[in-house]
Amino acid sequence: MISLTVNGAKHEVDVEENMPLLWVLRDVLNLTGTKYGCGVAVCGACTVLIEGAAVRSCSLPAGLVSGKSITTIEGLSAGGALHKVQQAWIDAQAPQCGYCQSGQIMAAVALLSDKPKPTDDEIDSVMTNICRCGSYAQVRAAIHAAAGT
């Protein structure tokens, strides 16, 4: 049994210690907002926050995050109000197919908590998530809007 705290709720899950957090979220806890893209931590679709830091959950054994605070896209707007990053995403009409956007948003939330006014270079170096639709211009604009820059 692994004890996980996801979006403030505690779960006891009967899974292998080495099962990646992504699959525990998606297939055990049915939190499907976090996406599978590559399985090797290079595309960023599975990004979640662990204690506020952006982590690629497809390559993170669930056993390692027992007791830590895990936030997924579903937990970002807890209480009903959208997070300012989510609102900026709507205002900029950033998503196209939308599949990568949970990961993009979680990466952006972590970036902005680290650097509230990121430069374009800082955005480039942190936002390495892949978007096949090519929504990058709108994602960049949304980050700047959320930062007020």
Add this chain to the structure above:
Amino acid sequence: MVTRRMFIVSGIVASGGLAIGYALMPYTTLGRARKIAGKPDASMLTTWVRIGTDNSVTVIVPHSEMGQGVHTSLPMMLAEELDADWSLVRMEQAPADMAFANVGLARGFLRGDKSIPGVLSGPADFTFRKIAELMNLQLTGGSTSVRFTGVDGMRRTGAAARAMLIKAAAQKWSVPELEIVARQSKLTHASGKSATYGEMATAAAELDVPSNVQLKRKSDYTIVGRPIKRFDIPSKVDGSARFGVDLRLPNMSFAVVAASPVFGGKLKSVDEAPAKSMRGVRQIVKLPDAVAVVADNTWRANQALMALRPEWDEGPNAATSSASIFAAMDAALDAGKFKSDFSIGNVDAALKDARKVIGHAYRVPYLAHATMETMNCTAHFDNGKLTIWGGFQDGLGARAKAAKFAGIPIDDVTLNHTAMGGGFGRRGSTLNYLQHAIGVARQVQGPVQLVFTREEDMTQDYYRHGSVSRMNAALDDKGKVTAWLHQFTEKFDPPEATMVNYDFANQASRYVKGLNPIPWGPWRSVDHTQMGFFIESFVDELAHEARQDPFEFRRAHLSAAPRHKAVLELAASMAGWDKRPAAGQARGIALREAFGTIVAQVAEVALTKDGRVRVLNIWSAVDPGEVVNPATFTAQIQGGAVYGLTAALYGEITIAKGRVMQRNFTEYDMVRMGDVPRHEVRFIESGAPTGGAGEPGTAPIAAAVGNAIFALTGQRIRELPFKNFDLKTGTRIAAL
């Protein structure tokens, strides 16, 4: 000149006139549509629109949303003609049923101004003769949604519904129809009488649907042309959008699959023992060409699959490689048994008589689609009936294929659409994942969700095919092109991809077919992905040979193409073409017409210290005839350019021993934020027939970048991707 399009049209008329007549007869399917999509507290006035007693307007859209915004732009077109209050408009995706087939496509096709896009059927069974199949369309591809369904379906049906509402009110109030004003979902008369659309909808639905309707003038538009916010976006920022892979059903199993790594291979045998006892494993399923593991979650299924060591009968492709494929293409071009694509004047004579002939060969590799959501499908057999869930670009086509794969009548197949994590042609007619899901589901109790791992997705794609092109042209002493001969491998779709819009006096385009032994299919912008690079790079070479500026050279050859000329001039002016680029930077220009939309792009590049190209700016001038939603259209042009830029900079699938060598993004890299240039997009709304949005932005970008590299370094790179070259010297740095 007999064009391919004319042949298509006459062929269809000859063999399927009755079917067309039926399908094009307006609204013959309304009864069935009402049965399927009707609601007790609402009235369906036409196939595509339902008006509720609460005054809500629901537009029923027969296309799939892949991020191109079509679930919003089509309702915009209908609501415009209906004069609806936009705040009351909702969207619903049509069920995969004949009643909601894409009639607009057929109508435009019959008129002869639209061609059937190749995405609707794989190259293996691409056929024009089965008219019934053509009518069976709910295709989302070939940039067809707005320009076919929108123009010929949504707009007319909105106007028809509006006319019906007015007629119903006129009858009720005993006033002439002409005196009634319909605006913002409300009907009013000078006498003071008024009603909402919702109040009049029940009476309006009793009336016949008019077949001739008056469409609005563009100057009267209040919805179309505005950057309306998309319906689907809120669900895509909070994790609530349900993609195919997000479906969760009671008693559902999860399956992953490994198909023969060699294309065309079969499963010989597999020892189930290593996987059978692993935790969560429910079943190991053998298919003719694959083995699948069914488990209680995706990860456990994949752990077990990786423990298996299947043996394959590798079949005839066991020795196929990129080198052997390209060698066969070169040999076929040498042999010269060409099919004629088109011919204007006498190119052979013009080349023979020419004082100066320039000739070069180009090539591009295979490419994977690499949608962010890997291929997947959920399937459930229950009492001989099959239900499937997933993201499909052509719901009706997928339903028909599912029936074929399952060997049951189509009426026993139900298809449920989910959101789609990227399509780009992959989720149209190339349905190996559907076939595998059905093959597994028929051996499993309860619903099963079959998911391709990224590795399976990348190695079992239907690739943008590799291609070789040889171009020859003649220049006269004034720098005018007097002959243009293009010979290449494989032609698919759309027809205009091989054409040039320049006034070259003698032109011929010829090709050889059947040289791609591995599965291939449509890929965003289809043949334009190769042809844009081949043609617009070579035109640039001709400009250089003629000692002319690449922009001026193109412009001088557009005497018969005023729209193209205007687009080219706008792109040049946006880029400040007449001003020198900064030191260490250079610009390239390219022009394409793709899917009814004309795009000119200027790319501005620099080299990094290690000799790689960095694209700093793109300027796109676009004439799509008209723009329904400028925000989504701009995003499509920008996104299309990113898709094409990935192919130009990095994209390469290679084959060795019949297998794809790239298995994940680590080996098949993508343009990411740091690679993305600033990209300004401007439109010319010329009023020409409406063109597509999703694909035109992809078509010119590789050539624009290659031409800029030449302007910067003097090196002409005639092969993609650019990463394989030292751009300072033009030498290939990657092994062939």
